[in-house]
Amino acid sequence: MIALLSSALAQADEWVSPAIDWHAIAPELILVIGINLVLLIDLNIGESKKWTMATLSGFVVLAAFIPVITLGLELDGVPREMFDGRYVIDEYALVLKAFFLLVAYVIILISQNELEEGGYYQGEFYVLMLCSVLGMVMMTSSRDLVSIFVSLELLSIPAYMMAAWRKRSSVSNEAGVKYYLLGVFASAIMLFGMSYLYGITGTTKLVDIGAQLTNGDLNGLAVVGIAFVLVGFAFKVSAVPFHTWAPDTYEGAPTPVTAFLSVASKAAGFVALVTLVYTAFPGASDVYGPMIWVMAALTMTVGNVLALRQSNIVRMLAYSSVSQGGFILMPLAFAGDPNASGSALNAVVVYLLVYAFMNLGAFAVVIAVSRKTNSGEISSFGGLFNYAPGMAVAMTVFMASLAGIPPLGGWFAKFNAFKAVLDAGNTPAYVLACIAAVNTVISAAYYFKVLRTVWVDDAPDGNTAPINPPQPIVAALAITVIGTIVVGVYPRLVAGFGELSDLAGALGG
Amino acid sequence: MLAANFLLLAAVLFCIGVFGVIARRNAVMVLMSIELVLNSVNLNLIAFALMNDDVDGQVFALFVIGIAAAEVGVGLAMVLLIYRNRRSISLDELSELKG
Numbered sequence A: 001m002i003a004l005l006s007s008a009l010a011q012a013d014e015w016v017s018p019a020i021d022w023h024a025i026a027p028e029l030i031l032v033i034g035i036n037l038v039l040l041i042d043l044n045i046g047e048s049k050k051w052t053m054a055t056l057s058g059f060v061v062l063a064a065f066i067p068v069i070t071l072g073l074e075l076d077g078v079p080r081e082m083f084d085g086r087y088v089i090d091e092y093a094l095v096l097k098a099f100f101l102l103v104a105y106v107i108i109l110i111s112q113n114e115l116e117e118g119g120y121y122q123g124e125f126y127v128l129m130l131c132s133v134l135g136m137v138m139m140t141s142s143r144d145l146v147s148i149f150v151s152l153e154l155l156s157i158p159a160y161m162m163a164a165w166r167k168r169s170s171v172s173n174e175a176g177v178k179y180y181l182l183g184v185f186a187s188a189i190m191l192f193g194m195s196y197l198y199g200i201t202g203t204t205k206l207v208d209i210g211a212q213l214t215n216g217d218l219n220g221l222a223v224v225g226i227a228f229v230l231v232g233f234a235f236k237v238s239a240v241p242f243h244t245w246a247p248d249t250y251e252g253a254p255t256p257v258t259a260f261l262s263v264a265s266k267a268a269g270f271v272a273l274v275t276l277v278y279t280a281f282p283g284a285s286d287v288y289g290p291m292i293w294v295m296a297a298l299t300m301t302v303g304n305v306l307a308l309r310q311s312n313i314v315r316m317l318a319y320s321s322v323s324q325g326g327f328i329l330m331p332l333a334f335a336g337d338p339n340a341s342g343s344a345l346n347a348v349v350v351y352l353l354v355y356a357f358m359n360l361g362a363f364a365v366v367i368a369v370s371r372k373t374n375s376g377e378i379s380s381f382g383g384l385f386n387y388a389p390g391m392a393v394a395m396t397v398f399m400a401s402l403a404g405i406p407p408l409g410g411w412f413a414k415f416n417a418f419k420a421v422l423d424a425g426n427t428p429a430y431v432l433a434c435i436a437a438v439n440t441v442i443s444a445a446y447y448f449k450v451l452r453t454v455w456v457d458d459a460p461d462g463n464t465a466p467i468n469p470p471q472p473i474v475a476a477l478a479i480t481v482i483g484t485i486v487v488g489v490y491p492r493l494v495a496g497f498g499e500l501s502d503l504a505g506a507l508g509g
Numbered sequence B: 001m002l003a004a005n006f007l008l009l010a011a012v013l014f015c016i017g018v019f020g021v022i023a024r025r026n027a028v029m030v031l032m033s034i035e036l037v038l039n040s041v042n043l044n045l046i047a048f049a050l051m052n053d054d055v056d057g058q059v060f061a062l063f064v065i066g067i068a069a070a071e072v073g074v075g076l077a078m079v080l081l082i083y084r085n086r087r088s089i090s091l092d093e094l095s096e097l098k099g
Helices: A002-010 A026-044 A052-075 A091-118 A122-141 A145-163 A170-201 A206-212 A220-236 A245-252 A255-280 A285-308 A313-332 A341-373 A389-403 A409-424 A427-455 A471-489 A492-498 A502-508 B002-023 B027-052 B056-086
Strands: A080-082 A087-089
Touching (some): A026 A052, A091 A122, A091 A255, A122 A145, A145 A255, A170 A206, A170 B002, A170 B056, A220 A255, A255 A341, A285 A427, A313 A409, A313 A427
16 A cells, blocks of 8 residues: 555656646536626625526526537537546537536526526525536536546535425425435545446546447446446436436425426436447447346336326426436437447437427426415316417427327337337337337326326316416527427437447547 | 455445335435445455455545545535425325326
């Protein structure tokens, strides 16, 4: 040990600081500066002006968008690497950075009024949310076990606090504690897996790990390491059987936070999973393939069956999001198959994008309507078409898209996921595709139950005063409706994201 | 070999920690069990760093220690929160949300 340390110290004088590509990390830097700005300004303004924090946070997110775009224009297919290829800005990372920033912007729009009216620590909320977004933006570029772990915690720890945001509500506390305990436990298990991966390969860089893990040549420690790391992320994406926290947390947390957790935090889990599967475990498909297969099949089935019997809309959306997670997971089971590898990556990224639009939209409608009805029951949506036809149409778009009706975005996402699975073309793939097809039909049942309430039933309390959704929510609805429809009608817009074959290439180099 | 003993100890600690998380119903005890798991990770990382003869594992362990501290800070704050609202930190009583 002493020898090791002294040899490390002996090298110390030769150490030169690594070259930092400031342009490449500009989105992260802008977020860091923005977080500090929001924090400091929030400290020094009066209670009556706290609402400006939402606007400021919105500008921070939009400012972080600018370098993402300039990087995209400059990239030209050549990924920019930093720290010996441990932090990579390639097309895959940029598309997902833009995705997370967009989601953050929509979340700011839909949480603004809820926070203002509830008087819940507005400045602190945006600071924590931006920290979490920073973690997600970092996750897209992380190509090293340490940085993946740090980004995961950076995005999770603020999310735990946001789930328990309503300090005096025992339901919100319960949501936060359940999320926290299971989340920390899952990341501890994931770390244990990572420590084995490090031990076997002697490196924390994903590409180097990937070079050493090959099918048929894996020892017990490697299998345990891979399995534990997958379990850690399965929790994050609420895959069955690690989903038990999700419905409770989603129901108990304030609704905008639920939207954030079910879209952004889940997507971040998928991003980490994709990065690991494609760069660290490309040769270990015998281990992760069957595991993800089983989890995907269970996730979509259990999520759907439990969603069928929910009467609370948020809880139903929670189970629906569990089941949608199964569909996103499905193509990943075949990421190791040479025929399906490219289309699986495409399917996951496109599904994440579309899922974000339709799920955020559904939550925006729920928030707007429950401002009037003060209820989370599905029955409280009765008569919505009579007094708020715009909301009813928006809800129809989101529910139909979640169910996968053409020509909406959800249909295109599901189509892609099926295509990737069928590209693999072996028996497990056909079986999984059949399970998914049955589940698509089951899911239509509960999505259409909501639509029937919206269009056919009468308002339960006879109150048909029109609702006036606040401007930010209208803007969020506009973004999500347009996104959902455009992706469905003109899929070529996002289909190109799938030509991210350079993910594997860029990382291999 | 020396490192193998450390790995064995870490595996035992990991199992005790996982058992604690599953079996204990007191929130603080669960937090302590999670700490056990995290420390078994640190032990693993250090032992592997010794075996592989590089410092990456030690650096990783420092990150784990730092972030574990942040996690426990948030965790204890939440335990305090439920204690204020319910006068109890038993996880069994957290059952308002189900279905």
